[in-house]
Amino acid sequence: MQLSVPDFVGFVGVALVVGTYFLSQMGRMDVRRPLYPALNGIGAVLILFSLANTFNAASFVIELFWLAISVTGFIRAVTAKSSSGR
Incomplete structure:
Protein backbone atom coordinates (compact mmCIF):
# COMPACT_ATOMS: atom_id res chain seq x y z
CA MET A 1 0.00 0.00 0.00
CA GLN A 2 1.43 3.34 -1.09
CA LEU A 3 0.52 6.26 1.20
CA SER A 4 0.05 9.66 -0.37
CA VAL A 5 0.71 12.91 1.47
CA PRO A 6 -3.02 13.43 2.16
CA ASP A 7 -3.21 9.89 3.56
CA PHE A 8 -0.30 10.58 5.90
CA VAL A 9 -1.84 13.90 6.98
CA GLY A 10 -5.13 12.09 7.67
CA PHE A 11 -3.36 9.50 9.81
CA VAL A 12 -1.76 12.27 11.85
CA GLY A 13 -5.27 13.71 12.34
CA VAL A 14 -6.59 10.34 13.45
CA ALA A 15 -3.69 10.01 15.90
CA LEU A 16 -4.54 13.41 17.40
CA VAL A 17 -8.26 12.66 17.76
CA VAL A 18 -7.81 9.14 19.12
CA GLY A 19 -4.80 10.09 21.24
CA THR A 20 -6.55 12.97 22.99
CA TYR A 21 -9.62 10.84 23.61
CA PHE A 22 -7.48 8.05 25.03
CA LEU A 23 -5.59 10.45 27.29
CA ILE A 62 -18.78 13.46 10.88
CA GLU A 63 -15.53 15.44 10.66
CA LEU A 64 -17.48 18.66 10.05
CA PHE A 65 -19.47 17.94 13.23
CA TRP A 66 -16.28 16.99 15.09
CA LEU A 67 -14.69 20.28 14.04
CA ALA A 68 -17.77 22.35 15.01
CA ILE A 69 -17.97 20.65 18.42
CA SER A 70 -14.23 21.16 18.97
CA VAL A 71 -14.44 24.86 18.09
CA THR A 72 -17.37 25.26 20.48
CA GLY A 73 -15.47 23.44 23.23
CA PHE A 74 -12.36 25.53 22.64
CA ILE A 75 -14.32 28.79 22.86
CA ARG A 76 -16.02 27.61 26.06
CA ALA A 77 -12.71 26.56 27.59
CA VAL A 78 -11.01 29.85 26.75
CA THR A 79 -13.91 32.01 27.95
CA ALA A 80 -14.31 29.96 31.15
CA LYS A 81 -10.61 30.36 31.87
CA SER A 82 -10.70 34.12 31.31
CA SER A 83 -13.89 34.47 33.39
CA SER A 84 -12.42 32.61 36.34
CA GLY A 85 -9.25 34.70 36.22
CA ARG A 86 -11.05 37.95 37.02
Missing part, protein backbone atom coordinates in the same frame (compact mmCIF):
# COMPACT_ATOMS: atom_id res chain seq x y z
CA SER A 24 -8.85 11.93 28.53
CA GLN A 25 -10.21 8.48 29.35
CA MET A 26 -7.02 7.61 31.24
CA GLY A 27 -7.31 10.82 33.28
CA ARG A 28 -4.15 12.28 31.72
CA MET A 29 -5.83 15.13 29.82
CA ASP A 30 -8.37 17.56 31.25
CA VAL A 31 -11.18 17.99 28.74
CA ARG A 32 -12.06 21.38 30.28
CA ARG A 33 -8.74 22.92 29.25
CA PRO A 34 -8.35 24.50 25.79
CA LEU A 35 -5.71 21.99 24.65
CA TYR A 36 -8.19 19.11 24.41
CA PRO A 37 -10.65 20.69 21.94
CA ALA A 38 -7.78 22.41 20.11
CA LEU A 39 -6.05 19.10 19.37
CA ASN A 40 -9.38 17.51 18.42
CA GLY A 41 -10.13 20.40 16.05
CA ILE A 42 -6.69 20.19 14.45
CA GLY A 43 -7.18 16.44 14.05
CA ALA A 44 -10.54 16.99 12.35
CA VAL A 45 -9.02 19.55 9.96
CA LEU A 46 -6.23 17.14 9.04
CA ILE A 47 -8.73 14.34 8.40
CA LEU A 48 -10.84 16.71 6.28
CA PHE A 49 -7.70 17.52 4.29
CA SER A 50 -7.16 13.83 3.60
CA LEU A 51 -10.81 13.47 2.56
CA ALA A 52 -10.21 16.05 -0.17
CA ASN A 53 -7.99 13.41 -1.78
CA THR A 54 -10.23 10.39 -1.21
CA PHE A 55 -13.74 11.67 -0.57
CA ASN A 56 -16.18 9.80 1.63
CA ALA A 57 -19.44 11.63 2.34
CA ALA A 58 -20.14 10.04 5.73
CA SER A 59 -16.60 10.68 6.98
CA PHE A 60 -16.76 14.24 5.70
CA VAL A 61 -20.00 14.93 7.59
Whole structure:
Protein backbone atom coordinates (compact mmCIF):
# COMPACT_ATOMS: atom_id res chain seq x y z
CA MET A 1 0.00 0.00 0.00
CA GLN A 2 1.43 3.34 -1.09
CA LEU A 3 0.52 6.26 1.20
CA SER A 4 0.05 9.66 -0.37
CA VAL A 5 0.71 12.91 1.47
CA PRO A 6 -3.02 13.43 2.16
CA ASP A 7 -3.21 9.89 3.56
CA PHE A 8 -0.30 10.58 5.90
CA VAL A 9 -1.84 13.90 6.98
CA GLY A 10 -5.13 12.09 7.67
CA PHE A 11 -3.36 9.50 9.81
CA VAL A 12 -1.76 12.27 11.85
CA GLY A 13 -5.27 13.71 12.34
CA VAL A 14 -6.59 10.34 13.45
CA ALA A 15 -3.69 10.01 15.90
CA LEU A 16 -4.54 13.41 17.40
CA VAL A 17 -8.26 12.66 17.76
CA VAL A 18 -7.81 9.14 19.12
CA GLY A 19 -4.80 10.09 21.24
CA THR A 20 -6.55 12.97 22.99
CA TYR A 21 -9.62 10.84 23.61
CA PHE A 22 -7.48 8.05 25.03
CA LEU A 23 -5.59 10.45 27.29
CA SER A 24 -8.85 11.93 28.53
CA GLN A 25 -10.21 8.48 29.35
CA MET A 26 -7.02 7.61 31.24
CA GLY A 27 -7.31 10.82 33.28
CA ARG A 28 -4.15 12.28 31.72
CA MET A 29 -5.83 15.13 29.82
CA ASP A 30 -8.37 17.56 31.25
CA VAL A 31 -11.18 17.99 28.74
CA ARG A 32 -12.06 21.38 30.28
CA ARG A 33 -8.74 22.92 29.25
CA PRO A 34 -8.35 24.50 25.79
CA LEU A 35 -5.71 21.99 24.65
CA TYR A 36 -8.19 19.11 24.41
CA PRO A 37 -10.65 20.69 21.94
CA ALA A 38 -7.78 22.41 20.11
CA LEU A 39 -6.05 19.10 19.37
CA ASN A 40 -9.38 17.51 18.42
CA GLY A 41 -10.13 20.40 16.05
CA ILE A 42 -6.69 20.19 14.45
CA GLY A 43 -7.18 16.44 14.05
CA ALA A 44 -10.54 16.99 12.35
CA VAL A 45 -9.02 19.55 9.96
CA LEU A 46 -6.23 17.14 9.04
CA ILE A 47 -8.73 14.34 8.40
CA LEU A 48 -10.84 16.71 6.28
CA PHE A 49 -7.70 17.52 4.29
CA SER A 50 -7.16 13.83 3.60
CA LEU A 51 -10.81 13.47 2.56
CA ALA A 52 -10.21 16.05 -0.17
CA ASN A 53 -7.99 13.41 -1.78
CA THR A 54 -10.23 10.39 -1.21
CA PHE A 55 -13.74 11.67 -0.57
CA ASN A 56 -16.18 9.80 1.63
CA ALA A 57 -19.44 11.63 2.34
CA ALA A 58 -20.14 10.04 5.73
CA SER A 59 -16.60 10.68 6.98
CA PHE A 60 -16.76 14.24 5.70
CA VAL A 61 -20.00 14.93 7.59
CA ILE A 62 -18.78 13.46 10.88
CA GLU A 63 -15.53 15.44 10.66
CA LEU A 64 -17.48 18.66 10.05
CA PHE A 65 -19.47 17.94 13.23
CA TRP A 66 -16.28 16.99 15.09
CA LEU A 67 -14.69 20.28 14.04
CA ALA A 68 -17.77 22.35 15.01
CA ILE A 69 -17.97 20.65 18.42
CA SER A 70 -14.23 21.16 18.97
CA VAL A 71 -14.44 24.86 18.09
CA THR A 72 -17.37 25.26 20.48
CA GLY A 73 -15.47 23.44 23.23
CA PHE A 74 -12.36 25.53 22.64
CA ILE A 75 -14.32 28.79 22.86
CA ARG A 76 -16.02 27.61 26.06
CA ALA A 77 -12.71 26.56 27.59
CA VAL A 78 -11.01 29.85 26.75
CA THR A 79 -13.91 32.01 27.95
CA ALA A 80 -14.31 29.96 31.15
CA LYS A 81 -10.61 30.36 31.87
CA SER A 82 -10.70 34.12 31.31
CA SER A 83 -13.89 34.47 33.39
CA SER A 84 -12.42 32.61 36.34
CA GLY A 85 -9.25 34.70 36.22
CA ARG A 86 -11.05 37.95 37.02
